[in-house]
Amino acid sequence: MTSPTHPPLTAGGSTSRTSAAPANGISGLLWLTWRQHRWAILGALLIAAILTGWMAYLAADITALHHQCHDTFCPPYSPQEATLRAPQGPVSVATDLLMVVRYAPLLIGVFIGVPLLAREHEQRTLLLAWSQDVSAVRWLWTKLALLGAFVAALTAVVSAESDHLAHVQSTVAGAGMFTDTLFLESGMLPVAVGVCWFAIGAALGATIRRTLPAALGVILGFVALMQGVQWRYPTLMTPLSVYTHFDQPDTGLLRNALLVKGGYLNGPGQPTNLFDSAGHELDYTTLNRLCPNPDPDANLACLMRNHLQTHTLYQPASRIPVFHLILASGYLGLAVIALAAVWLIVRRTNLSAG
Numbered sequence: 001m002t003s004p005t006h007p008p009l010t011a012g013g014s015t016s017r018t019s020a021a022p023a024n025g026i027s028g029l030l031w032l033t034w035r036q037h038r039w040a041i042l043g044a045l046l047i048a049a050i051l052t053g054w055m056a057y058l059a060a061d062i063t064a065l066h067h068q069c070h071d072t073f074c075p076p077y078s079p080q081e082a083t084l085r086a087p088q089g090p091v092s093v094a095t096d097l098l099m100v101v102r103y104a105p106l107l108i109g110v111f112i113g114v115p116l117l118a119r120e121h122e123q124r125t126l127l128l129a130w131s132q133d134v135s136a137v138r139w140l141w142t143k144l145a146l147l148g149a150f151v152a153a154l155t156a157v158v159s160a161e162s163d164h165l166a167h168v169q170s171t172v173a174g175a176g177m178f179t180d181t182l183f184l185e186s187g188m189l190p191v192a193v194g195v196c197w198f199a200i201g202a203a204l205g206a207t208i209r210r211t212l213p214a215a216l217g218v219i220l221g222f223v224a225l226m227q228g229v230q231w232r233y234p235t236l237m238t239p240l241s242v243y244t245h246f247d248q249p250d251t252g253l254l255r256n257a258l259l260v261k262g263g264y265l266n267g268p269g270q271p272t273n274l275f276d277s278a279g280h281e282l283d284y285t286t287l288n289r290l291c292p293n294p295d296p297d298a299n300l301a302c303l304m305r306n307h308l309q310t311h312t313l314y315q316p317a318s319r320i321p322v323f324h325l326i327l328a329s330g331y332l333g334l335a336v337i338a339l340a341a342v343w344l345i346v347r348r349t350n351l352s353a354g
Contacts, residue, residue: 029142036119040111041150047107048154051100055165058094065090066172073174084172091173094165098185101162102226105190105197108151109218113201114211116143117342121209126349140346144339148198155194163187170256178258178320180230187321192328192335197222199338206345229327234260236326239313243275247304254314262312277307 034041065080074081084091120126126136166186170177177183200221204214239260242253264273266287274282282290291302315323 026142029139030146033143033146037112037115037147040115044108044112044150044154047104048158051097051104052158052161055094055097055161058090058097059161059165059168062090062094062168062172066168073172091169094169095181098162098166098169098182101158101185101190103222104155104158105194106219106222108155108194109197109201109222110215112147112151113198114205114214114218116147116202116205117346118205118209118211118214121205122211136346136349137343140342144199144202144342148195151194151198152191155191156188159188159190162190176258176317177256178315178317178323180233183233183258183320183323184229187324187328189324189328189331192331196331196335196338199335199342203338203341203345206342233323233327234258234315236323237315237319239315241311241313243279243309244312245307245309246300247307253316254312256317256320258315260313260315262310262314264310273310274303274308275311277309282308 062084065074065084068080069075069078074084083089086092163186166177166182169175170182175182177186197218201214201218204217204221205211208214208217244254244262262273266272266284268284270284272282272284272287274287276282290306291299
């Protein structure tokens with residue numbers, strides 16, 4: 001029998017598969033990711049461009065008005081102050097845009113994270129996707145890396161401009177950078193939050209395997225976690241304390257600080273949080289005997305005349321970077337847990353169940 005003149009079929013098949021792998025590997029997954037998520041990607045780019053440009057314009061507008069007031073607070077009833085404080089003025093609109101930045105990670109989780117696996121289950125395309133040259137785990141990590149890098153880059157650009165706008169608003173409007181209206185949108189915290197909810201969205205999509213229920217889970221989880229963060233972040237570190245005297249000038253110690261507990265109350269059965277010079281707290285009866293006038297200005301003058309002081313618990317502005325780091329670490333830790341859950345779910349997925 002004549003010996004065959006062509007290489008064995010297995011060798012030829014192996015050579016063909018090896019040469020085709022690169023074409024069907026990263027480049028193929030890159031095209032597939034774009035094909036499947038192009039509308040979410042384009043929509044996110046459009047929203048981010050509008051949001052970033054609008055915030056940059058407002059920051060420049062507010063800064064110009066601030067310069068007209070000689071880089072200090074604009075005088076009451078001045079045209080600049082009227083423009084800044086108008087119901088639809090730049091300060092009000094800037095506050096609304098910063099709130100959009102806070103809730104943007106929710107959209108990321110719903111429209112980019114959840115469909116990553118939930119849509120594959122609903123359309124029963126996993127059998128086709130995972131039976132090709134690329135393994136299920138490689139398919140998963142490549143798509144997670146591509147979409148995760150896109151989310152991180154996009155939110156980094158938005159975060160940089162929201163941080164700039166938050167500092168401008170703090171300077172011009174006198175808002176403290178440690179209050180939740182500015183603190184949660186400053187620094188690079190929005191990047192960590194965006195990556196976190198992208199990963200959680202993917203995990204819920206892999207677990208529930210239905211887009212709408214998984215999206216509802218993201219919404220409920222986002223609202224619950226956000227409320228928890230707003231409630232607990234002021235006490236992530238032990239607050240400092242200080243006694244503030246009404247008859248002494250402002251030292252600037254509490255500027256941009258987060259007030260955990262302070263002020264004073266003037267109601268029956270309530271602690272007044274007002275102390276005499278010896279450090280003894282005044283009760284309601286004693287306070288009203290000293291300062292019976294209900295007029296706020298007269299009452300303040302009375303507090304100063306009697307050398308009263310109030311006790312304040314606060315987080316100093318110097319701790320803002322530390323608090324950002326703590327919260328960002330927490331969000332990224334949740335992202336790692338979510339990604340580990342996705343990996344375990346994919347490894348145990350029965351392809352026949354698609």
